[in-house]
Amino acid sequence: MQTDLNGIHALVTGGGTGIGLAVAQMLADQGCKVTITGRRAEVLDQVSGNGLFGMTMDVRDEASVNDMIENAISQRGPVQICVPNAGIAEGRALHKTDTAFWRDMMATNLDGAFLTIRACLPGMRDTDWGRVIAISSIAGLRGLPGASAYAASKHGLIGMIRSLSEEYMGQPYTFNALCPGYVDTPIVTRNQDAIAARTGMSSDAARQVMVDANRHKRLLDVSEVAAAALWLVGPGSQSINGQSIQISGGQTV
Template sequence: MNLNGKHAFITGGGTGIGLAIARDLAAKGARVTITGRRQEVLEEVAGDTLTPLAMDVREEADVQAKVAQAVAQNGPVQICIPNAGLAEGRGLHKTDMDFWRNMMATNLDGAFLTIRECLGSMRETDWGRVIAIASVAGLRGLPGAACYSASKHGMIGLIRSLSEDYMGKPFTFNAICPGYVDTPIITRNTESIARRTGMDTDKARDVMVGMNRHKRLLEADEIAAAVGWLVGPGSQSINGQTIEIAGGQM
């Protein structure tokens, strides 16, 4: 696969799934911009192949400015990966507006703003791929995570609608829906579950492992491989789809 000349813009690109995707696309020849809220984290992993750019997906003006800066530096965005997100469970009766608003601002508003701004330059080209990193929670909901599940359902609705808006154009819109992936989020959630329930950390981690059908955590490279397929040759008819990576049927 040759992505030479293609500019990929990835939010949440400094760690976990986003970083795995960024490195894979760069290895295939793409010019890759990674964003996140901490410039120092991005610079630590960027090396010579990735362009680090601090950006807060919750802030419209920041997204507008940083996408424009990335386009000026690396050309029109032709691969847009809205990946930045929060993953935290909380019972609805314990969910206050600050928690709800921050989750929606990061997971849903952030995807909307990123895609909208990237489309500005993508629409001037003859090829483009938008691949949102959603979750199995966007398809069936997760117990104890109503806010998170709602944000990912919204992301999938956005992707499906955009696929209809651009039907017949040389752009596709898809969502990847992973189960639990072995990233720093798992570590944070393990600690959170242990605090809330009194479990030891091993049992708390086992709760998440058990949610995947094959009873193991996914690897970030598995998600990157799915992205590689969607930007590769022969993917032009994959559009408006939710691709579930969860170790088995949901």
């Protein structure tokens, strides 16, 4: 049983902002060497240091994922905590959803997680402990009107995590998904603007739509999601496996 995270190599995709950054910083505070990835080097440069190692990587690109994770492993050892977090969240009615939009959503949210986990797993299997924590969404557990592509990608992610937990059952690795509601990140700000533009409501009213969607009627803080991730890598978490953990202020499904 792993009780000390000091020196453990963790990898967080989309780790330069929002939930990914909060998870990465919390892991670094526990002594992990944390590789954070993203497509914008300038964003990663701003937050690197103090246990965070920035690395530009496009999760949609198989060669990029394989090469960059191999490079990270050569520098910091096998990845034992894998957090596929990189994703896009954008709503679009089905009759306005073209194939390019659909494919980009799947390539980022689902294919990207698959490629990341696949690249990290061989090194993890050479050790005696590992954790995979995928950042899904409550949209991965229930339908979300006006966002069928997003919800489908997050449902698929949960299906993959559940299957991996069964595939490696009894081994010292666990696979879980965190399913937050609306979190106070730049994604909410962008969605607020998009809702306002699409509906004609005010920006404040558009934001309130997302606030009201959380059962406790407030936006989540990124630290609340990061705390759940920390629990899943901590002592006593070894029997939490194949789960989709809601972080949404109440029951949603």
